[in-house]
Structures are given as C-alpha cells and as structure tokens.
Amino acid sequence: MTQAEELALMKSKPLQLFKMYLAQLEEGTPLDEAQTAKFEYLKKLFIKDEED
Amino acid sequence: MSFISLSDYSNKVVIGGQTHSSTFRKTTTVVTTAGVWFDGSNMSGHPVTNFYASTPLKAEYLLAREGIQHGSNVSSDQKHLKRVTAMCSVAPVNLLFIDSLLYYPFIDGDSTDEQVFDNTNSLTRETTGVGVNAYVVAQGTYIGGAEFFITYTNQAGVSGRTSKLCRSNLATTAGTIISSGASSGAMSNAWFIPLADGDTGIRSVQSFTFLSANGGIFALVLCKDLGNLSIREANVPAEKDFLIDTGLNMPIIPDGAYLSFLVLPNASIASAPIYGNIQTTWG
Numbered sequence: 001m002t003q004a005e006e007l008a009l010m011k012s013k014p015l016q017l018f019k020m021y022l023a024q025l026e027e028g029t030p031l032d033e034a035q036t037a038k039f040e041y042l043k044k045l046f047i048k049d050e051e052d
Numbered sequence: 053m054s055f056i057s058l059s060d061y062s063n064k065v066v067i068g069g070q071t072h073s074s075t076f077r078k079t080t081t082v083v084t085t086a087g088v089w090f091d092g093s094n095m096s097g098h099p100v101t102n103f104y105a106s107t108p109l110k111a112e113y114l115l116a117r118e119g120i121q122h123g124s125n126v127s128s129d130q131k132h133l134k135r136v137t138a139m140c141s142v143a144p145v146n147l148l149f150i151d152s153l154l155y156y157p158f159i160d161g162d163s164t165d166e167q168v169f170d171n172t173n174s175l176t177r178e179t180t181g182v183g184v185n186a187y188v189v190a191q192g193t194y195i196g197g198a199e200f201f202i203t204y205t206n207q208a209g210v211s212g213r214t215s216k217l218c219r220s221n222l223a224t225t226a227g228t229i230i231s232s233g234a235s236s237g238a239m240s241n242a243w244f245i246p247l248a249d250g251d252t253g254i255r256s257v258q259s260f261t262f263l264s265a266n267g268g269i270f271a272l273v274l275c276k277d278l279g280n281l282s283i284r285e286a287n288v289p290a291e292k293d294f295l296i297d298t299g300l301n302m303p304i305i306p307d308g309a310y311l312s313f314l315v316l317p318n319a320s321i322a323s324a325p326i327y328g329n330i331q332t333t334w335g
Contacts, residue, residue: 003161003162003193003267003268003269004160007108007269010108011108032192032193033192033193033225033226034191034192034226035192036103037104037105037158037191037226037269038105038269039105040103040105041105041106041107041158043105044105044106
C-alpha cells in the first residue's frame with residue numbers, strides 16, 4: 001500500500017489502518033517514519049490515557 | 053514587566069533566583085543532507101520525538117511540556133532566553149531555536165488538489181502573526197521536485213494572500229524541511245516559505261497546493277524565530293549568551309511556548325547527537 005493510500009485509509013477507515021499497523025508490528029516488521037507518524041495519531045484516536 | 057537595568061537583572065536573577073536551566077539531547081538515524089534544514093523536534097531523545105500526529109489538515113498545538121523545558125509560566129513577568137550551549141560530533145552545524153506555534157499535519161504529497169485547512173484552533177502566542185514564518189516538514193519519505201504554494205492570512209488580517217512559489221528539494225528523508233536546500237534549483241529557499249511582497253508574518257494558513265505530485269506526507273508549521281547558534285567545531289561546545297552577545301537583546305519566550313530547534317548541517321548528522329542546555333530568566 002502506498003503512502004497516499006494509507007493516508008486515504010487513515011481518513012476514511014482509521015480503525016482498519018490501526019489494526020493493520022498492529023498486525024504489522026506483531027509480525028515483527030517495524031513501521032517506517034510515515035507509518036509511525038500515522039500510528040502515533042491513531043494511538044491518540046483509539047487509546048485514551050489517563051490525561052484524556 | 054521585564055528587566056529595566058543590569059541592577060534589576062542582578063536582583064531578580066542572581067539574588068532572586070528567577071532563572072531556569074534544562075538540557076536537551078537529540079539524535080536521528082536519518083541521513084541528513086548538507087545544506088538542507090532538518091526539524092530537530094522530529095529527532096529522538098529528549099525532549100520526546102514530535103511526530104506532528106493529529107487530525108489531518110486541522111490546526112493543532114504542540115505542548116510546552118514536550119519541547120525543550122524553559123520553566124513554568126511566569127506571567128505577568130516576562131521570560132527570556134538567556135543562554136544556549138550545544139555540541140555535536142559533526143561540524144559545522146547551525147541551530148535555529150524556535151517557538152512552534154501551530155501546525156497542520158498530514159498534507160498529501162500525491163495530491164495536486166488545493167488542500168484546505170481547518171482553522172478551528174488559532175494562534176495563542178504571537179497572535180497578530182507579526183514575525184511568524186511557515187515551513188513544511190516531511191513526515192515520511194518523499195520523492196521531491198514538485199512546486200507548491202500556500203494561501204494565508206497575513207499579519208494585518210488580510211486573507212487570500214499567496215506565498216511565493218517554492219520547490220521541494222530531493223533530500224527524500226523524514227524530518228527534512230522540503231523548501232530548503234541546494235537541490236531546489238532556481239527556487240532554492242531558506243527554511244521558511246517566502247511570503248507575498250510586503251507581508252511580515254502569517255496569522256493563519258488557509259490552504260496548501262502542490263502543482264505536481266511530490267510523494268510523501270507533510271506538516272506545515274507556523275513558528276517564531278528566537279535566535280541561532282552556530283556549532284563551528286566538532287565535539288566543542290558552542291555557546292551564545294544573548295544577554296552579552298546580542299547587546300542585551302534576549303529573545304522573549306511566552307508562557308506555553310513549545311521550544312525546539314531546526315538544524316542546518318554541513319554533512320549528515322545521522323547518529324551524531326546534538327546535545328546542550330539552555331538557560332532562561334524572567335523578571
């Protein structure tokens with residue numbers, strides 16, 4: 001999937017992309033820089049910490 | 053309030069203890085390009101790495117506690133950047149200290165549509181926009197070579213202003229400021245996007261447009277230039293004392309400022325940490 005396709009998916013179906021990144025990490029494949037930026041945003045969307 | 057004399061400064065800072073010191077240590081594994089500006093907030097270490105990770109195209113703030121620490125809020129006093137010290141195993145390296153005011157993340161580098169920004173959030177510091185500049189930083193790898201411009205509201209509140217045309221460099225790495233560098237050719241620019249003639253700052257940005265596909269994703273950042281420091285020799289600490297070296301002209305750090313720096317290396321600084329400390333004073 002290209003960066004542009006991932007960006008579009010992040011806007012339209014963020015949970016799907018979040019799950020895709022989690023699966024990628026579970027497989028042991030690190031995220032690249034662009035994926036890391038998107039993953040950090042998706043974490044804020046789907047994982048609430050105490051300060052939230 | 054501020055300092056009205058050296059005696060006043062001495063009473064408040066030396067005797068009164070109105071000063072704060074903190075350290076930073078930032079490093080990147082990315083191979084940076086000589087003559088191309090790089091975003092130090094994107095580097096790992098401390099303060100924490102900044103990914104510009106928030107809602108796409110919506111104006112957002114960076115938190116002061118995630119930038120270089122400059123002390124707690126001091127209103128109604130005025131806080132100043134008194135001194136910076138830094139060193140690196142690669143030299144020369146220029147550091148430009150900035151207060152990042154607002155950013156717009158996840159600009160699509162493959163789209164040639166006008167990408168319209170959400171300005172629900174607006175400047176909370178430097179609110180008129182005077183002296184506020186914009187730069188574009190890569191949030192991932194990119195191809196480069198495309199021309200782009202922004203439309204913005206200037207320091208006088210006039211909307212619909214259009215920046216000069218910029219061209220993305222070919223550095224391709226995350227953290228790179230894409231409007232800077234020798235590989236930009238005829239439209240080579242500094243770290244900031246050149247504004248329309250007569251404008252002295254940006255209050256908000258309305259849209260961003262690539263004229264051709266550039267690849268990658270990007271954040272547009274609005275910031276205030278605080279001051280620079282040049283590291284001239286490898287592994288030798290460089291220091292600037294703004295009180296002494298700039299004729300008492302210490303930069304002002306507003307409450308809530310997200311303090312960071314941009315880096316202009318003369319060679320790759322991959323795995324070459326930049327570390328140092330800052331001192332702030334207030335009165």
